Amino acid sequence: xxxxxxxxxxGKITSQLTGSLLAVAFLTSLGSSMLYGYNLAVVNSPAVYIxxxxxxxxxxRNGTGLSEETLTLMYSLTVSVFAIGGLLGSVIVGILVTRFxxxxxxxxxxxxxxxxxxxxxxxxxxxxPEMIIVGRFITGIHSGISLSVVPMYLGExxxxxxxxFLGLVPSxxxxxxxxxxxxxxxxxxxxxxxxxxxxxxxxxxPTFIQLMLLPWFPxxxxxxxxxxHNVHATITALxxxxxxxxxxxxxxxxxxxxxxxxxxxxxxVWKLFQDDTCFSIEKLGRRPLMxxxxxxxxxxxxxxxxxxxxQAHIPFMRYVGVTCVVGIIAGFCIGPAxxxxxxxxxxxxxxxxxxxxxxxxxxxxxxNFTVGFVFPFLQMSAGSYSYLVFGTICLSVAAYxxxxxxxxxxxxxxxxxxxxxxxxxxxxxxxxxxVDQLKLKKMNGxxxxxxEI
Numbered sequence: 098x099x100x101x102x103x104x105x106x107x108g109k110i111t112s113q114l115t116g117s118l119l120a121v122a123f124l125t126s127l128g129s130s131m132l133y134g135y136n137l138a139v140v141n142s143p144a145v146y147i148x149x150x151x152x153x154x155x156x157x158r159n160g161t162g163l164s165e166e167t168l169t170l171m172y173s174l175t176v177s178v179f180a181i182g183g184l185l186g187s188v189i190v191g192i193l194v195t196r197f198x199x200x201x202x203x204x205x206x207x208x209x210x211x212x213x214x215x216x217x218x219x220x221x222x223x224x225x226p227e228m229i230i231v232g233r234f235i236t237g238i239h240s241g242i243s244l245s246v247v248p249m250y251l252g253e254x255x256x257x258x259x260x261x262f263l264g265l266v267p268s269x270x271x272x273x274x275x276x277x278x279x280x281x282x283x284x285x286x287x288x289x290x291x292x293x294x295x296x297x298x299x300x301x302x303p304t305f306i307q308l309m310l311l312p313w314f315p316x317x318x319x320x321x322x323x324x325x326h327n328v329h330a331t332i333t334a335l336x337x338x339x340x341x342x343x344x345x346x347x348x349x350x351x352x353x354x355x356x357x358x359x360x361x362x363x364x365x366v367w368k369l370f371q372d373d374t375c376f377s378i379e380k381l382g383r384r385p386l387m388x389x390x391x392x393x394x395x396x397x398x399x400x401x402x403x404x405x406x407x408q409a410h411i412p413f414m415r416y417v418g419v420t421c422v423v424g425i426i427a428g429f430c431i432g433p434a435x436x437x438x439x440x441x442x443x444x445x446x447x448x449x450x451x452x453x454x455x456x457x458x459x460x461x462x463x464x465n466f467t468v469g470f471v472f473p474f475l476q477m478s479a480g481s482y483s484y485l486v487f488g489t490i491c492l493s494v495a496a497y498x499x500x501x502x503x504x505x506x507x508x509x510x511x512x513x514x515x516x517x518x519x520x521x522x523x524x525x526x527x528x529x530x531x532v533d534q535l536k537l538k539k540m541n542g543x544x545x546x547x548x549e550i
Contacts, residue, residue, distance in 0.1 A: 114259060115340045121314050122251055122266040125203055128307025129243030130267035132210065132300050134274025136236050139300075140176055142282025143293035148172055150293075151226045175230055177466060182237020183244070184462040190245040191455045195324070199250035199317040202242065203307075209239040210304040218298035229297070236300065241462060245455070253317040254338050256347075264436070265386070272430045322351045384498060386436050391495035393428030397421040398488030405481035428491075437461075 140147065151171050152162045163171070193202040216232035247267050255263040282288045287296040315321075315334035322331040331351070335344040404418035475483045 114262070115338060117314065117337050118255060118259070118263060121200075121254060121311070121338075122263050124307050124311045124314075125247045125250060126267045126270035128207065128210075128304040128311070129203060129239075129247050131270040131274040131277070131303055132236070133240040133244060134271035134276075135278045135300055136179055136233070136240060136274075138275045138278035139282070139297060140233075142278075142288050143290075143296055144172065146290045146293045147175065147229070149290075150221060154224050154226050157224060171226065171230075175233055178230055178234045179237040179240070180462050180466040182234040182239075183241035183465065184237075184459055186238040186241020186243075187245055187459045187462055188241075188455055190242050193242065194246055194249065194320075198320050198325075199246055199253060200311065200314065201316065202246045203250065204312055206239055206242050207304050207308045209235050211301055213239070214298040214301035218294050221294050232297070244461065250317055253319040254334075256339070261386075268430050268436075272426065275426070318347075319351055322348070386431055387433070387498045388495050390428045390431035390433050390436070391491045391498070393431065394425050394433070395488045395491035395495065397424035397428065398484040398491060400424070401484045402481055402488070405484075 148168055148171075152168055156162050190202070193206070197205055213232040213235040216228040216235070220226070220228035220232070244267075248264055251263045251266065252260050280286065281296060281299070287293070287299070315337050316330070318331045318334040318338070321327045321334055328348075331348065332344065335347060339347075398421075400421035401418055404414040404421065408414040408418065475486065479486070
């Protein structure tokens with residue numbers, strides 16, 4: 098087992114962050130979340146070269162080039178088709194995680210990245226703009242799946258007081274992916290005309306590392322017990338992810354959830370919306386990160402507006418604008434990038450979780466597509482004031498979280514579920530229950546020797 102790291106809280110050691118947990122968080126985020134961030138920014142640097150390639154390819158086929166409007170349309174399709182693929186991926190994630198498991202879905206969908214990399218990498222040799230567009234679409238499918246399944250996987254393997262920490266690892270790697278694309282896009286590296294196919298297809302490298310190492314780690318214990326009813330595999334997985342602690346209480350908590358779901362079928366998306374309990378999504382959240390992240394983004398949007406208005410008169414305002422752009426990225430990484438997906442893992446029971454991720458993922462990708470499509474027109478009509486629209490939205494969300502949403506830190510999945518059932522918030526101190534109080538009554542009993550429930 099890898100090295101253990103002790104995490105102090107209020108002067109006491111509340112849990113152990115094992116090397117296995119860190120390794121899984123790193124590997125899943127490296128080959129999935131980082132690729133999402135990378136693919137968001139990768140088409141910016143070689144935009145001119147890609148347009149030239151599109152035009153030259155059409156000239157070679159038809160003898161005439163493309164008009165400026167048609168060329169812009171093709172490039173816009175190249176950018177936006179990534180979001181369309183992401184929407185499709187978020188819709189099918191529920192089927193995949195139920196059939197293949199959480200880790201199994203992450204591993205099996207790596208084939209999409211390799212297919213996309215081959216298409217984009219050989220597009221210029223084949224003289225086919227279609228290969229780039231299809232490759233972008235396939236990477237979007239992979240990112241749509243990953244944005245849902247990775248937080249789900251990490252949320253289920255983490256102890257309750259480390260879910261927040263592990264849940265933010267993917268958002269860190271999203272930012273890392275964006276930064277990596279900007280660095281590799283420099284002219285001194287892969288930003289040259291002859292290198293842009295490699296620049297698009299380099300995503301296969303981190304995915305290959307993930308594929309080589311992640312299969313050695315266990316599946317989600319909650320999935321193994323609640324959905325596969327495999328007690329032995331659950332115990333083995335928990336021993337991987339926990340160190341020097343009694344796992345009996347955690348197994349009993351899973352069994353309690355399993356029994357509570359014995360008469361509940363796995364929900365479809367439509368049934369999820371019909372369930373009154375699920376409409377209580379507004380009742381929970383990771384307050385400090387969400388409030389801080391959205392507030393920072395809102396203030397920085399206002400700062401960009403001021404800098405754009407005054408930069409013609411005050412040259413120093415240009416640096417203020419750059420600082421505000423960095424602030425928006427930092428604010429996004431603090432909370433909005435990862436916390437919503439973490440919240441989804443915490444809010445819903447095992448039977449609800451796949452459908453919930455379908456809904457959340459679909460809304461995320463629809464929003465990406467909408468912003469990408471609407472912003473150019475908004476900028477044309479509102480000019481420098483266009484950022485005030487986004488700033489107002491960010492500050493409104495921060496205020497909503499502050500007023501409505503309580504904290505779910507250090508609560509088990511069953512405790513969160515009971516909050517919905519009782520339709521009232523559980524005091525924060527109730528989440529810090531002594532281990533003895535976590536001992537739940539077992540319906541059929543648990544025999545560690547026979548591995549039976």
